Amino acid sequence: MKHDLLYRKxxxxxxxxxxxxxxxxxxxxxxxxNIFQSLVSIPKAIVWSVxxxxxxxxxxxxxxxxxxxxQETLLISIAAASVASVFAFVFALFGSRVTEVNRILAxxxxxxxxxxxxxxxSIWALVLxxxxxxxxLTGYFALFVASFGFLTRAFMETIDEVGADSVEALRxxxxxxxxxxxxxxxxxxxxxxxxxVLFMIETNIRSATLVxxxxxxxxxxxxxxxxxxxxxxxxxxxxxxIVLSILITEWISNYVRRAML
Amino acid sequence: xxxxxxxxxxxxxxxxDTLALSHVSFxxxxxxxxxxxxxxxxxxxxLLRCINRLIEATSGEVIFDKTNVQQLSKGKLRALRTKxxxxxxxxxxxxxxxxxxxxxxxxxxxxxxxxxxLGLYHESEKKQALEILKSLGLEDQVxxxxxxxxxxxxxxxxxxxxxxxxxxxxxxxxxxxxLDPSSxxxxxxxxxxxxxxxxxxxxxxxxxxxxxxNYADRIIGVxxxxxxxxxxxxxxxxxxxxxxxxxxxxxxxxxxxxxxxVARKI
Ligand SMILES: Nc1ncnc2c1ncn2[C@@H]1O[C@H](COP(=O)(O)OP(=O)(O)OP(=O)(O)O)[C@@H](O)[C@H]1O
Ligand SMILES: [Mg+2]
Numbered sequence: 135m136k137h138d139l140l141y142r143k144x145x146x147x148x149x150x151x152x153x154x155x156x157x158x159x160x161x162x163x164x165x166x167x168n169i170f171q172s173l174v175s176i177p178k179a180i181v182w183s184v185x186x187x188x189x190x191x192x193x194x195x196x197x198x199x200x201x202x203x204x205q206e207t208l209l210i211s212i213a214a215a216s217v218a219s220v221f222a223f224v225f226a227l228f229g230s231r232v233t234e235v236n237r238i239l240a241x242x243x244x245x246x247x248x249x250x251x252x253x254x255x256s257i258w259a260l261v262l263x264x265x266x267x268x269x270x271l272t273g274y275f276a277l278f279v280a281s282f283g284f285l286t287r288a289f290m291e292t293i294d295e296v297g298a299d300s301v302e303a304l305r306x307x308x309x310x311x312x313x314x315x316x317x318x319x320x321x322x323x324x325x326x327x328x329x330x331v332l333f334m335i336e337t338n339i340r341s342a343t344l345v346x347x348x349x350x351x352x353x354x355x356x357x358x359x360x361x362x363x364x365x366x367x368x369x370x371x372x373x374x375x376i377v378l379s380i381l382i383t384e385w386i387s388n389y390v391r392r393a394m395l
Numbered sequence: 396x397x398x399x400x401x402x403x404x405x406x407x408x409x410x411x412d413t414l415a416l417s418h419v420s421f422x423x424x425x426x427x428x429x430x431x432x433x434x435x436x437x438x439x440x441x442l443l444r445c446i447n448r449l450i451e452a453t454s455g456e457v458i459f460d461k462t463n464v465q466q467l468s469k470g471k472l473r474a475l476r477t478k479x480x481x482x483x484x485x486x487x488x489x490x491x492x493x494x495x496x497x498x499x500x501x502x503x504x505x506x507x508x509x510x511x512x513l514g515l516y517h518e519s520e521k522k523q524a525l526e527i528l529k530s531l532g533l534e535d536q537v538x539x540x541x542x543x544x545x546x547x548x549x550x551x552x553x554x555x556x557x558x559x560x561x562x563x564x565x566x567x568x569x570x571x572x573x574l575d576p577s578s579x580x581x582x583x584x585x586x587x588x589x590x591x592x593x594x595x596x597x598x599x600x601x602x603x604x605x606x607x608x609n610y611a612d613r614i615i616g617v618x619x620x621x622x623x624x625x626x627x628x629x630x631x632x633x634x635x636x637x638x639x640x641x642x643x644x645x646x647x648x649x650x651x652x653x654x655x656x657v658a659r660k661i
Contacts, residue, residue, distance in 0.1 A: 299483070299485055299486075299487040300487050300488060300489045300490075302449060302483070302487055303481065303483060303487035303488070303500075303553075303556070304500055304503060305449060305476075306447055306449060306476060306479070306480075306481040306566075307476060307477065307480075307481075307500060307501055307503055307504045307556070307557075307560055308472075308473040308474065308475070308476030308477040308503070308504025308505075308560075309473075309500070309503035309504055309506075309511055310473065310503070310506070310507070310508040310511055310512075311508070312508040312509060312511065312512040313503045313506065313508060313511030313512050315512070316511075316512040316513070316514070317489065317492075317496075317500060317503060317511065317512070317514055318489050318500075321489050321491050321492050322489055322490070322491060324491075325491075
């Protein structure tokens with residue numbers, strides 16, 4: 135019996151693997167994707183990158199331009215995450231099982247958070263393009279909305295996890311809702327909330343490039359500009375600056391996280 | 396003696412099939428220390444929380460100090476809760492705040508929303524909090540963060556937070572279930588003192604039958620949501636213990652005759 139079961143499991147895995155291979159093969163035929171050709175072109179791509187995609191002397195003269203765009207992007211990412219965190223906290227309070235005021239409000243805020251979270255930031259950027267046109271405001275709103283959705287969800291879980299016991303105790307003393315929030319929920323959850331906001335800032339800087347290309351703002355815009363102008367040397371410098379700023383923000387937020395504990 | 400608390404035919408149903416309390420009726424006199432005993436899942440926690448409406452009873456009446464608790468408006472309920480202190484098995488302190496701040500939380504029920512939110516307290520309230528901390532032997536811990544305390548110390552902070560409310564009744568939900576024997580004794584001695592010397596009525600859920608027999612003026616046995624025993628510790632027979640704990644009573648390995656001896660001596 136036992137052997138039978140093991141054998142069946144193995145057979146099952148084999149069938150699943152076979153199905154995956156068939157699907158991959160069909161997809162390749164449909165899209166006319168040639169795996170050998172793409173493998174052969176990898177060395178070519180590397181050669182191209184090495185010979186073209188590096189910052190040269192003329193690219194270095196673009197540093198002030200890139201720096202001002204990068205600053206814009208960083209500020210927008212930070213502003214979007216921190217302003218969203220205020221709204222997210224209010225919605226998380228209403229949506230959390232621990233601090234919900236009434237069921238209808240809780241369902242509404244959970245629904246809103248879910249909808250906002252499950253729509254990708256690039257889609258928000260495209261949607262908002264119609265209403266605001268190509269501007270940094272559009273980029274800001276796209277990041278704001280995406281941050282809001284994600285943070286509401288994360289905050290809700292944090293409050294659920296961390297607050298239940300002390301909220302119950304303060305409720306039993308007859309404390310008002312505001313007292314419970316400021317004297318128990320906030321003190322208990324603040325390290326994790328800050329941690330989430332830092333994470334959101336990092337994520338925003340990452341997606342800011344894509345959002346910038348779409349909305350014509352920030353670092354994404356200038357990358358797009360150089361790339362389309364075939365100024366690959368300057369474009370590579372932009373990529374380098376993005377990587378650097380992501381590493382630096384990550385380092386700062388790790389430092390802050392450690393300091394809080 | 397005057398009746399402080401009365402349950403009249405109280406039932407509580409969770410969802411459609413869990414009947415946590417079923418037609419529960421009993422009363423508690425002022426200044427008594429009553430222990431509620433029963434196996435896990437009997438409904439002890441639910442019963443306690445129906446008093447200050449952390450849980451809403453499904454039917455029946457809970458009368459506290461001549462007022463029907465269920466009919467109170469939101470504001471009146473807050474006022475009622477200030478008169479009922481509560482301590483918990485997991486202490487339920489705000490771990491990241493100091494002992495002092497946690498104790499002062501007991502005053503929040505008396506404050507308008509924004510004063511409480513900002514955590515503004517009178518000098519007299521602070522003095523009172525310090526005195527209570529001292530009486531519980533916590534004068535050296537006042538400015539420590541609560542996550543640096545031992546379990547026994549945390550529970551004493553919990554008691555201090557309840558006492559600073561100036562309550563008429565103290566509800567304790569398995570206050571010693573997570574403590575070692577010596578800390579348990581300290582906590583139970585404090586509860587006994589609160590009842591005897593301060594005249595505060597104490598209602599305490601306990602897992603440990605021997606401790607209930609030792610400390611309680613009266614015992615209420617709950618099994619599957621029903622009150623199956625209500626009487627003095629000395630009236631508790633082996634048979635009633637078996638009705639309360641059901642099939643579990645053998646496993647509990649209770650040394651009943653001995654603990655009853657102790658109970659009689661007290
Ligand atoms: N929020 C809830 N939702 C649904 N069922 C619940 C809820 N709380 C308690 N119950 C159920 O109600 C019954 C009584 O639970 P209660 O917590 O009051 O028991 P207890 O006597 O305190 O048990 P323990 O000694 O384990 O703390 C149990 O069957 C439990 O599963
Ligand atoms: Mg319980």
